Amino acid sequence: MKIMNCPLNGPRNISEFVYGGEVKTMPNALTCSDKEWAEYVFYSENTVRVVTEWWFHSPSGYWFIAERHTASDEILKTYDPSELFNKRVEFESAPASVEEKPV
Amino acid sequence: MPFSLLKYGLKNDYPFENDADLPLPTELKQHYDVVIIGGGGHGVATAYYLAKYHGITNIAILEKGYLGGGNTARNTAVIRSNYLTSEGVKFYKESVDMFQGLSNEFDFNIMYSSRGQLTLAHTDSTVRSFRQRTEVNTHFGGNTELIDPQQIKELVPTLNMNPADMPILAGLWHIDGATARHDAVAWGYAKGATQRGVELHQLTEVTDVIVENGKAKGVKTNRGTVTCGCIVQAVAGHSSIVAAMAGIKMPITTYPLQAMVTQPVKPFLDPLVSSSALHCYVQQTGRGEIVFGGGSDPYPLYNTRSTLDLKESLMASAVEMFPFMANLKLMRQWAGITDMTSDYSPIMGLSPVENYYLDAGWGTWGFKSTPICGKSMAELVASGGKVPELIAPFSMDRFDVFRQVNEMGATAASH
Numbered sequence: 001m002k003i004m005n006c007p008l009n010g011p012r013n014i015s016e017f018v019y020g021g022e023v024k025t026m027p028n029a030l031t032c033s034d035k036e037w038a039e040y041v042f043y044s045e046n047t048v049r050v051v052t053e054w055w056f057h058s059p060s061g062y063w064f065i066a067e068r069h070t071a072s073d074e075i076l077k078t079y080d081p082s083e084l085f086n087k088r089v090e091f092e093s094a095p096a097s098v099e100e101k102p103v
Numbered sequence: 104m105p106f107s108l109l110k111y112g113l114k115n116d117y118p119f120e121n122d123a124d125l126p127l128p129t130e131l132k133q134h135y136d137v138v139i140i141g142g143g144g145h146g147v148a149t150a151y152y153l154a155k156y157h158g159i160t161n162i163a164i165l166e167k168g169y170l171g172g173g174n175t176a177r178n179t180a181v182i183r184s185n186y187l188t189s190e191g192v193k194f195y196k197e198s199v200d201m202f203q204g205l206s207n208e209f210d211f212n213i214m215y216s217s218r219g220q221l222t223l224a225h226t227d228s229t230v231r232s233f234r235q236r237t238e239v240n241t242h243f244g245g246n247t248e249l250i251d252p253q254q255i256k257e258l259v260p261t262l263n264m265n266p267a268d269m270p271i272l273a274g275l276w277h278i279d280g281a282t283a284r285h286d287a288v289a290w291g292y293a294k295g296a297t298q299r300g301v302e303l304h305q306l307t308e309v310t311d312v313i314v315e316n317g318k319a320k321g322v323k324t325n326r327g328t329v330t331c332g333c334i335v336q337a338v339a340g341h342s343s344i345v346a347a348m349a350g351i352k353m354p355i356t357t358y359p360l361q362a363m364v365t366q367p368v369k370p371f372l373d374p375l376v377s378s379s380a381l382h383c384y385v386q387q388t389g390r391g392e393i394v395f396g397g398g399s400d401p402y403p404l405y406n407t408r409s410t411l412d413l414k415e416s417l418m419a420s421a422v423e424m425f426p427f428m429a430n431l432k433l434m435r436q437w438a439g440i441t442d443m444t445s446d447y448s449p450i451m452g453l454s455p456v457e458n459y460y461l462d463a464g465w466g467t468w469g470f471k472s473t474p475i476c477g478k479s480m481a482e483l484v485a486s487g488g489k490v491p492e493l494i495a496p497f498s499m500d501r502f503d504v505f506r507q508v509n510e511m512g513a514t515a516a517s518h
Contacts, residue, residue, distance in 0.1 A: 001412060015412055019402035035503050042354035042445055042502040046343035048405050070357075071405045 002073075004055070007080045008062045020054030023065060023084070030092060050076060124294045125170070131304060134330045135163040137484055138322055140309050140345055141337040142166025143175040144285070144470065145462050147292040148477020149335055149484070150301045156478075157485035160300035163331075164293075165324060167308040171289030174339040177407075177439030178470040179362055179384070179396050180285045181375055183220045185240050185247050185277040187232070187513040190496040191448060192243045194475060197493065199245070199279050201474035209291035213283045214389060218374050220280025221250075221258065225269040225380040232512055233275040246278035261371055266423035269380050280375055282386060285470055292477065312349040312459070319349060319459040333458035335480060340440035341405075342450075342463035349456050354502045355442045355464050356403050361413050362396030363436035364388075365428065376424065383420035392434065395421045399441055399467065407438040441466045446507035447514040451476065452483065452490050452498040460484060461499060468514055 002014040022044050027036045045051070048071045055066045055078070065084060067077040137153060139146045142164045153159040166172075182202050184195035206213050224230045233249055240247035252264060255274045264271050297303055304326070311323040312334065321330035338345045343353045367390050377384030385395045397417045400410070414436065422429045443466040444450060450464035462480050465472070479494045490498065496508050 002410070015401075034505070038503045038505065039352070043352050044343075044354070044356055045347075046353065046355055046357055046403070047347065048344060070403060073404055073406060073408070 004075055005078050006057045007064050007078050009060055016059055018056040018058050020056050023052045126297050131326050131329055136161040136332045138331040139164045139335045142170050142303055143173050144289045144473040145476050146337040147289055147296055148473050149480040151292045151296040152478045152481035154296055154299035154301050162301045164303045165307045165309055166305045169305045170293050171286050174439045175285055175289045177437060178285055179394050180282045182281040182471045183277050184245050185236055186510050187236055188508050190508050191510050192239050194493055196243050196245050198472045198475035209295055211291040213287040213291055215283040217281040220277040220375040222275040223271050223378045224273045229379050230273045248276045250274045250276045259376060261425055263424055263426055288473055314349055314456055318457040335460045337462040339442060339465045339469050342442045349459050351454050355444055357405055357440055357442050358399040358403050359438045360399045360441045360467055361438045364434050365393045365431040366434050367391030381420040385421055409436055447510040448508040449497050450499045451494045
């Protein structure tokens, strides 16, 4: 059985973890185009090298980041997301809603 | 035969070239009208239909390994059209029809065997979705019925009607469901294509795609550079990697899919049986072996390695369905690499690069579409980029306009 090192719980069985996709930069949903949003949601690098991915430890409900090689399946590093996301993100407020015109 | 054995048995110059199905390897030419990357079922089928229907024969199929050695040889050879969406059913129905005539067309036996495919429902919601699939399939001319447990029992007497304490409520009985020898399909197409002048270059790996001003101009290979009029990419399992050479990013994630086969036993199972809740499908081959497989691996990987946990759960499900299988021994196991799209439908058609056509995203549903995909891709190439109506819903830009063709329910667990 393959073992993954959870930054919170230590080495655990891989079956306890859920894959959460590549770490990507989220475009601003309020200002980006449909194409940019589609690219963020559906498209991925999907390549053969060491990739940075989201993983989830299901029993403890904990998201973290892993660096894994997509051909050898070697997990090189796992760490808490605060290492990458260490700045507070201010979400912009939604633009004023467009008034619906009666048809 | 016995005389030719005597005649050639002691001689060194047995003229095998005359009998060989495929011509001997030649040097790569400088230029081809069409370069097809990938010598699997889809690639050779595209070349075959280009040569047969459109008179285009200056074609090179470039294959990194050997003919049909990738996912063409790794799938579990299921042919069916009982999908959910109109777009999907129309497309796969055409494929089933074409499969039925392939042996005659090739004059080469692809061992097409129309057995019927039975998908089991264990919940009320699955029964509801089966009703919908029955209607959609029947509407487009397929033979599909919803059958009750009594009929299932008569059809498959060895089946456990209460697998894993999930009683079987109904079955989606797809009478058109079939199987065929997957290698033979690739061989038949390759034979027909090369006889018409198409060149198949095995052990020829594309290392780069030459794109100038947004137009595909040629490819670099381990055997030299080739220029071409257009390129068709048909590399299941490596779609994202090859497309990246042409600068194209794809909406694909690549997962391994594992399957295995037992020792041969006497014939006991006519239809192909799959369970929607146990994520397992079982069929008996013409040789008596039982092939079974399930869903893809839980996380992406470009590797055909085997994992014990997936094998274990798959075997547990198979034994639940057919308890006597617990006494059988496994003969072989393998994995294929599947390019999954988020809507479980393929990607066919144009790409952001001019003259570069995509045949990708074939996840776990590639083999069953080989004939119709080859025919449609040939039409697309021959018309210089006019997308045939049948494959228009499967263009890559459907993701950009959020117009997916959702086949998840009809695909994920029951291939």
